[in-house]
Amino acid sequence: MHSHPHARARRWAVRATALLTAMMAFVVTWAGAASAHGSLVDPASRHYGCWARWGSDFQNPAMAQQDPMCWQAWQTDTNAMWNWNGLYRMNLGGNFQAGVPNGQLCSGGHAESGRYNAMDVPGAWKATTVRNTFTVKLWDQANHGADYLLVYVTRPGFDPTRQALTWSDLQLLTKTGKYAPAPYYSVNLSTSGRTGRAVVYMIWQASHMDQTFFMCSDVTFTT
Structure with missing residues (x-):
């Protein structure tokens, strides 16, 4: 029926x-x-910077000439920028070099099934101008807190426009202590006699669980 x-x-x-x-x-x-995580916002991480500059205009073909590395990143996976706060790995137990192979540092070892792989590509990423004494700022959207922050800078002679980042390219600037949950964490840093292009690399070990964030920020040192 x-x-x-x-x-x-x-x-x-x-x-x-x-x-x-x-x-x-x-x-x-x-x-x-x-919206539950965060990233390095000053100097901007590669994925955060691409979102901040182009999130409201990401289909603009002018990006290909004005910001070519962000253009290739948007073309590769737009979700990397929409999820600029989600470049993390779980349960690495502090063994970062084993979990994040050389050449994959900026993507956190192909985090999130390769969503952020475009961040590993060498090229003319937009760089923030800094002096040899400078401050970095991390935005913790969810107030996770931090067990510690590791902040590195690439060794003199490393060329991020031509080389993918490896662990041997990094010099440790500081390992911080614990941060209570807050919206932002700042770290004062100092180098000596640096000029030209470099990458600042931050590892944020969140406090709420074994969750580790990886961030590449391009800088140009000036005197």
Whole structure:
């Protein structure tokens, strides 16, 4: 026996409402997860900088000439920039060199199934001008806190426009102590006699669980 058209319409309406509710729940859950972490914002990490400069205009073809490394990153995976606060790895137990191979430091060892791989590509990334004494600022959106921050700078002679980053390219500037949960953490740093291009590399060991964030920020040292 065939059902009445009005009954079928009501059933379809109920199904459509259930589907819409499920989709909205997914979007809310995704948005909550996406806003739950953070990144180095000054000097801007590669993924945060691309979002900050182009998030409202990411389809503009002028980016290809004005900011070519961000252009290749947006073309590779737009989600890397929308999720600029999610470049992390879980449960590394502090053994970062084992979990993040050479050449993959800026993507956190191909974190999130390779979402951030474009960050590893050498090239003319936009660089922040800093002096030999400078401050870095981390934005912790979810107030995770930090067990510690490790901040490195590339050795003199390293050319980020031509070389993918390896562990042997890094010099440790500081390992901080613990940070209580807060929106921002700042670290004062000092180098000596540096000029030209370099990469500042930060590892943020969050306090709420064994969750580790990896960030490459391009800088140009000036006297």
